[in-house]
Amino acid sequence: MEIISEKLVSTYNIITRRWSIHILYELLDSPKKFKEIYREISGISEMMLARRLEDLQKERLITKHFTSNEAYAMYVLTEKGKTLSSFIPNLIEWSYTHFLITGDEHTTNKEDRRDGTAF
Template sequence: METEEKTLEINPKECEPQECMAALLPVRDALEILSGRWKLPILIALSDRPKRFKEISKDINGITDKMLSKELKDLEINKLVSRKVYDTFPPKVEYSRTEHSLSLINVIMALKDWGTLHRKEIIGK
């Protein structure tokens, strides 16, 4: 079975450096939004249902409360996570993935596939 080779719409040999860099801005944006150690694990922790802060913290081994709070705020700003505050005492807050975050499923799977190939190439596993 032959694999279809995909090419970037931008050929660095055929465009001026400024044009090429401008065309890659969406890629840089995406990498910046998802960069870091914790954003993808947070999205995965929220994939099955909305969760409270401590539930997310328990699901992600090694993350501090301060870092979780920061990353949740970043994900909320980028409309990948929503925060719902209930009018109760004590206040109840739940976090969930947004519809927009579901558009990342294919991206995450493609990164997983590439990461698997890369691991085999580099360390043979």
Template sequence: MAQRKTMQHDPCPVARALDLVGDRWSMLIIRDALDGIRRFGDFQRNLGVARNILADRLAALVEHGLLATQAASDGSAYHEYVLTSKGESLFTAIVALRQWGERHLFAPGEAHSVLVETGSGKRVAAMHPHDHEGKVLKPAHAVVKKVTLK
């Protein structure tokens, strides 16, 4: 199998982020970690992913500082995977993907999971980027300033 090209040195933040978390298993692991899953077996049961793929993705997420390992909270010989602040900050990306999926991938009235606020039980408000004045920003009103590579 051919080695895929790394984007670790690409000047685009989207390319670098996708290089690390752009496959479905990595983002689903982060999603599950945000939901409180911490053990290898629990990730595997919830995701239905092959052990070797899960081990590879968990190792990469630990290596890049999105997850950390720690002794099991129940004192057993196992270890647990916990989100670091870097991993936890992907919450915004997960919510954006979730809300996009809710809008575009379900038929009207089709049942799906819903993200709600812990305290109120109310649905989390739709996320939108805003301009410097606080107005909702549309794609036509933003441009990427690209760097010139030498």
């Protein structure tokens, strides 16, 4: 059981780094250029995006491919990263089902608040 919990904690630490899920989500459908990812993720700075892309490359979840003329790089999910393709949408769906986000405050949905369940 110890090995499972270590792996779970490692996985959690990777995907819960600020912006990581956002970036992985953006790459689910197709490879994207840095600027394309940047435009799609509201609130991230270019410096933070560059750091997270490096982190995700180190974890072998994404890779950077250069075009044939090397004018720009494309970021793409690796085979390991593609294994998250069902997890990420399910996590997003779960969060929309169970949480309402108002401003910086996270609250559970009305049914959960009424029955006393808190997340």
